[in-house]
Amino acid sequence: MPPRGARGDTPPPRTANSETDVLRGFLDYLRASIAAKVGGAPEPQVRTPMVDSGTSLLGLLGHLVAVESATFLGERVTDWRATFRPDPEDGVADVVARYLATVERANRVLDECADLGAPLPRPGRSGPAPSVRWALTHLIEETARHAGHADILRELADGSTGR
Numbered sequence: 001m002p003p004r005g006a007r008g009d010t011p012p013p014r015t016a017n018s019e020t021d022v023l024r025g026f027l028d029y030l031r032a033s034i035a036a037k038v039g040g041a042p043e044p045q046v047r048t049p050m051v052d053s054g055t056s057l058l059g060l061l062g063h064l065v066a067v068e069s070a071t072f073l074g075e076r077v078t079d080w081r082a083t084f085r086p087d088p089e090d091g092v093a094d095v096v097a098r099y100l101a102t103v104e105r106a107n108r109v110l111d112e113c114a115d116l117g118a119p120l121p122r123p124g125r126s127g128p129a130p131s132v133r134w135a136l137t138h139l140i141e142e143t144a145r146h147a148g149h150a151d152i153l154r155e156l157a158d159g160s161t162g163r
Contacts, residue, residue, distance in 0.1 A: 010029075010033070012026065012029060013025040013026065013028070013029045019116060019133075020116060023116075023133070023136040023137065023140065024107075024110065024136065026140055027136060027139055027140050027143065028103075028107075030140060030143040030144050030147055031099075031103050031143060033147050034060070034061065034064065034143060034146060034147040034150050035061070035096055035099055035100060037057070037147065037150040037151065037154050038057045038058065038060070038061045038092065038095070038096060038150060038154075039092060039093075039096045040160070041057050041058075041092060041154055041157055041158065041160075042157065042158055043091070043092065045057075045156075045157035045158060046058045046092050046157065047059070047086050048157075050153050050156045050157065051152075051153070054084070055084060055149060055153065056084075056086065056153065057150055057153045057154060057157065058086040058090065058092065058095055059083075059084040059085055059086050060084070060146045060149055060150050060153070061095050061096065061099050061150075062083055062084065062085070062086050062087075062090075062095055062098075063080075063083040063084045063146065064099060064142070064143060064146055065083075065095070065098050065099050065102050066080070066083035067083075067139065067142050067143075068099075068102045068103060068106050068139065069102055069106075071106075071120075071130075071135050071138065071139060072105075072106035072109050072110065072120070072135065072139075073102070073105060073106060073109065073122075074121075074122035074123050074124045074125040075124075076124075076125075109121065110132070110136075113132045115132065116131065116132045116133035116136070117131050117132070117133060118131065118132055119131060119132075120132050120134075120135045
């Protein structure tokens with residue numbers, strides 16, 4: 001019998017063989033995983049820090065909104081630690097919707113980037129931009145790391161496991 005709250009794991013994506021398809025396929029897979037992990041979490045546990053660092057499920061997703069916005073949309077973040085603290089008025093649906101909307105905007109930027117070695121367009125930002133390849137790889141790493149944190153926090157919150 002599966003543990004309380006267990007879900008079936010979703011396997012990694014099968015993508016075309018181009019580097020762009022693989023990178024974007026894995027990033028979208030991880031994005032969907034963390035959105036689903038946070039999306040069904042109960043209140044108040046979704047915003048309750050369950051580890052000594054003060055990290056909560058809602059805070060993780062809010063942080064990823066900022067990371068996506070800074071990396072792909074050129075938005076400035078002045079206080080990265082604050083991105084982990086959810087606004088008391090924000091509900092789960094609000095933060096998930098904000099994350100998915102940010103992902104959609106980021107994907108529109110990426111749709112215009114045919115060359116992975118080219119600098120990532122970042123309107124409003126000065127200085128050298130990372131390559132599209134670097135930005136995709138960084139977001140895969142960042143999203144995967146926080147998806148792992150979300151797995152643990154969600155299990156602590158309500159026993160739910162799986163992707």
